[in-house]
Amino acid sequence: QKEVEQNSGPLSVPEGAIASLNCTYSDxxxxxxxxxxxxxxKSPELIMFIYSNGDKEDGRFTAQLNKASQYVxxxxxxxxxxxxxxxxxxxxxxxxxxxxxxGTRLHILP
Amino acid sequence: xxxxxxxxxxxxxxxxxxxxxxxxxxxxxRYMYWYRQDPGHGLRLIHxxxxxxxxxxxxxxxxxxxxxxxxxxxxxTLESATSSQTSVxxxxxxxxxxxxxGQGTRLxxx
Numbered sequence: 001q002k003e004v005e006q007n008s009g010p011l012s013v014p015e016g017a018i019a020s021l022n023c024t025y026s027d028x029x030x031x032x033x034x035x036x037x038x039x040x041x042k043s044p045e046l047i048m049f050i051y052s053n054g055d056k057e058d059g060r061f062t063a064q065l066n067k068a069s070q071y072v073x074x075x076x077x078x079x080x081x082x083x084x085x086x087x088x089x090x091x092x093x094x095x096x097x098x099x100x101x102x103g104t105r106l107h108i109l110p
Numbered sequence: 111x112x113x114x115x116x117x118x119x120x121x122x123x124x125x126x127x128x129x130x131x132x133x134x135x136x137x138x139x140r141y142m143y144w145y146r147q148d149p150g151h152g153l154r155l156i157h158x159x160x161x162x163x164x165x166x167x168x169x170x171x172x173x174x175x176x177x178x179x180x181x182x183x184x185x186x187t188l189e190s191a192t193s194s195q196t197s198v199x200x201x202x203x204x205x206x207x208x209x210x211x212g213q214g215t216r217l218x219x220x
Contacts, residue, residue: 008150034208043200043211044153088153090209096160097168098143098202098209102152 004091006101014109019076021087021104026070029094033065035074036088038103044088048074079108113137116201116212123219129188131215133201135181141204142184144168144176146197147214153200159184191219 003026013019021035032051036044048063050056050072056063062075072091076083089101113136123129133142144156145168155168157176165176173195175187188195196219202209 032207043214046208046210049208092204092207095166096141096204096206097155097158097166098204099155099169100145100153102150 004089004099004101006087006089006104008102009105010107011104012107012109013079015079015081017079019079019083019106019108021074021076021089021106023072023074023089023101024070025072025089025091025099027091027093027099028067028070030091031094032092033063033072034090034092034098035061035063035072036090036100038086038088040086076106081108081110084108114201114203114210114212116199116215118215119213120216121218123191123217125192125219126190129191129217131186131188131199131201131217133184133186133212135184135203137203137205137210138181139203139205140181141206141209142178143202143204143209144174144184144186145200145202146170146195147200148197156186156199188217191217193219195219 035048038044050063050065060077064073086103088103115134143158145153154170159165159178199215201212
């Protein structure tokens, strides 16, 4: 069974600090990696995607991918209370199935 | 927002009855997915489709069937609903890359 693993949290981070979210995956054939944010009672929304090893930055968000270690991470700089949500890591596996981790709950402390 | 509509948005049904959920897209995306989301389990893939009449099972497919007779519609059927199928169901669409989600259907089986 192909898996995507995340720490469920909650992860508590002071406002203005850097939040670091991590994810590992089991299918070495995976090509595409995504981070979604989900507020309570809402649908998941895409915030970042990454296909190549290294870092990808978009505003306050940075996605990091290390295919050799099968590891994806998301950094949120200058964390805001509005960043409090569940963050879902997702992987597009070798058969184009999109598999999600269980999500990490992030709580930004004012 | 991506053009994805799920119907119904809420449904209460009795144990043993068949139930069909509908996902309709206006984006002409090739891939469509059905997930269920439960506390502590994250998003779990039920079935997915990679084209008209082309479908495959996900990790929690028992008790569910799907059909896709047109590019824009993907139906999920609970053949005989059970209380364990009480959940929030999300449809998603993709064109080889990131997935976009519908608003979700909250299904309660009593």
